[in-house]
Amino acid sequence: MNSVISLRGVVKTFGSLRALNGVDLDVRSGEILTILGPSGAGKSTLLRIMNMLIKPDMGQVIFEGKNLGSLTKKELRHVRSRIGFVFQHFNLFSHLTALDNVAIGLVKVKGMKWQSAREIAMEYLEKVDLADKARNYPSQLSGGQKQRVAIARALAMEPDIILFDEPTSALDPSLVGEVLRVMKRLAAEGRTMVVVTHEIGFARGVATRIVYMEKGKVVEEADPEVFFTSPAAAGAQKFLRSIMENAV
Amino acid sequence: MTKGGLAEDILTSQLLKENKNEKLKRLFRRSLTFVVIVLLGALIYLSIAKVYPFNWTTVLRYRRLFITGILVTLKLSAASMGISLGLGLVFAVMRTSKMELLNEIASLYVWVFRNMPLLVVILLTYYGVGNILDLSRFWAAVFALSAFEGAYMTEIIRSGIEAVDSGEIEAARSLGMSDFQIFSSIVFLQAIRISLPPLIGQMISLVKDSSLASVIALNELTMIGRQVGTSSFATFESYITVAVIYLLMTSVLSYLGRFLERRLMLP
Ligand SMILES: Nc1ncnc2c1ncn2[C@@H]1O[C@H](COP(=O)(O)OP(=O)(O)O)[C@@H](O)[C@H]1O
Ligand SMILES: [Mg+2]
Numbered sequence: 001m002n003s004v005i006s007l008r009g010v011v012k013t014f015g016s017l018r019a020l021n022g023v024d025l026d027v028r029s030g031e032i033l034t035i036l037g038p039s040g041a042g043k044s045t046l047l048r049i050m051n052m053l054i055k056p057d058m059g060q061v062i063f064e065g066k067n068l069g070s071l072t073k074k075e076l077r078h079v080r081s082r083i084g085f086v087f088q089h090f091n092l093f094s095h096l097t098a099l100d101n102v103a104i105g106l107v108k109v110k111g112m113k114w115q116s117a118r119e120i121a122m123e124y125l126e127k128v129d130l131a132d133k134a135r136n137y138p139s140q141l142s143g144g145q146k147q148r149v150a151i152a153r154a155l156a157m158e159p160d161i162i163l164f165d166e167p168t169s170a171l172d173p174s175l176v177g178e179v180l181r182v183m184k185r186l187a188a189e190g191r192t193m194v195v196v197t198h199e200i201g202f203a204r205g206v207a208t209r210i211v212y213m214e215k216g217k218v219v220e221e222a223d224p225e226v227f228f229t230s231p232a233a234a235g236a237q238k239f240l241r242s243i244m245e246n247a248v
Numbered sequence: 249m250t251k252g253g254l255a256e257d258i259l260t261s262q263l264l265k266e267n268k269n270e271k272l273k274r275l276f277r278r279s280l281t282f283v284v285i286v287l288l289g290a291l292i293y294l295s296i297a298k299v300y301p302f303n304w305t306t307v308l309r310y311r312r313l314f315i316t317g318i319l320v321t322l323k324l325s326a327a328s329m330g331i332s333l334g335l336g337l338v339f340a341v342m343r344t345s346k347m348e349l350l351n352e353i354a355s356l357y358v359w360v361f362r363n364m365p366l367l368v369v370i371l372l373t374y375y376g377v378g379n380i381l382d383l384s385r386f387w388a389a390v391f392a393l394s395a396f397e398g399a400y401m402t403e404i405i406r407s408g409i410e411a412v413d414s415g416e417i418e419a420a421r422s423l424g425m426s427d428f429q430i431f432s433s434i435v436f437l438q439a440i441r442i443s444l445p446p447l448i449g450q451m452i453s454l455v456k457d458s459s460l461a462s463v464i465a466l467n468e469l470t471m472i473g474r475q476v477g478t479s480s481f482a483t484f485e486s487y488i489t490v491a492v493i494y495l496l497m498t499s500v501l502s503y504l505g506r507f508l509e510r511r512l513m514l515p
Pocket of ligand 2: 044166
């Protein structure tokens with residue numbers, strides 16, 4: 001299978017802190033790659049590097065055969081438009097309605113007219129079951145609804161891959177389900193997804209591959225079944241135990 | 249319509265009624281306050297009038313002059329508002345720019361004008377720069393006032409820009425938007441909305457500060473008040489007139505500001 005995004009020897013430091021310490025990773029077309037790991041392991045940094053929201057100090061990020069480090073600003077913007085990103089805190093544009101949040105990328109990046117962009121945006125809001133909230137502003141939506149709008153915003157760009165950074169961590173437990181349901185639907189459509197999450201149920205049931213990170217390194221890569229029944233790394237065993245306890 | 253819808257309708261109509269009651273009560277309280285203030289004012293006025301014989305016909309006789317003064321103050325304020333807002337926008341963008349040089353220039357501008365008395369800025373502009381460039385009193389006052397207030401507006405708009413959620417900027421970037429697009433369609437609009445209340449406050453300061461232009465004998469309202477006062481001996485009346493006119497102008501401004509804020513308010 002061919003890779004959508006590949007990382008080669010990626011290193012990122014913040015001051016004296018090595019957030020990523022030599023990461024190699026391939027995200028293959030159609031896979032649901034789930035990244036697990038304790039807080040501070042470098043998971044968010046890794047996702048942000050995948051679409052160059054932050055630049056690595058060393059190593060390469062390769063998207064569809066192109067080394068992103070060597071692209072011009074304009075080419076990089078085009079690449080970013082092909083990579084969806086869903087944030088932990090939704091990051092919706094607070095001055096725009098749900099509909100315009102989804103439409104603005106189509107207008108500004110794909111050069112569509114507002115009217116046709118809104119028509120398309122409406123279809124994507126329907127896809128996340130929020131057609132009736134199209135006219136609402138983010139402040140008028142629940143956390144789960146905000147995250148679904150954010151997913152629709154990413155989807156509307158028709159990306160080749162979508163990166164999710166703990167999409168349910170900022171949600172009330174009662175609202176987690178509606179977001180996971182939408183994500184499962186996307187997984188079933190055969191989309192390529194990279195999901196950082198602590199939702200063990202999702203990782204176990206939906207992921208096609210697990211990557212376990214610790215201290216800026218990929219410590220283990222495994223099949224979900226293998227990973228959850230017999231994780232090889234000592235840290236992974238401890239991590240799983242702590243998560244299971246939290247879940248109970 | 250469902251039963252739930254009907255119940256909701258009843259609920260909203262009750263809410264509306266309560267809202268109306270609230271409004272009536274507020275109107276009543278306001279009218280009461282107004283009457284009390286008018287009575288108090290009259291009392292004070294009458295007691296002063298016992299020792300100081302007010303002579304309002306003088307003020308009326310000089311009404312042409314006062315109107316000139318009002319017009320000059322309005323023109324001076326309007327021009328300075330426009331220019332200072334423009335300066336504020338440009339320097340605020342520079343101040344938040346990643347380019348070191350632009351940032352330093354904007355900092356220098358803010359530092360200079362926030363640390364000099366306006367009076368000195370006006371004198372410097374008219375007698376210094378104005379002499380060289382042959383500026384009229386009016387334009388010297390406009391430029392001095394604009395540069396001075398612009399420094400404050402820079403800081404106001406800068407903090408508005410910085411208050412915009414960095415997560416939204418990151419989201420816009422992840423969609424593939426350019427820096428310019430992000431600034432114009434995400435950051436700027438929100439920054440202006442955030443800055444609006446303090447900006448209006450600054451505009452009101454500007455109108456009041458414009459009275460300092462009297463120091464270069466520009467015939468704005470305060471200058472006229474002084475002229476009328478000294479030439480007619482109706483000093484008190486003249487300054488009361490000036491004071492009331494400033495109050496009216498700034499009140500209208502703050503009312504317009506509140507209207508604009510409400511128009512731009514998000515749910
Ligand atoms: N912008 C930043 N500046 C400084 N340190 C950062 C920054 N972003 C992340 N870090 C640090 O890098 C490490 C990895 O962070 P992160 O990728 O967010 O971890 P995770 O998402 O796995 O919890 C943490 O120690 C964090 O404090
Ligand atoms: Mg994180």
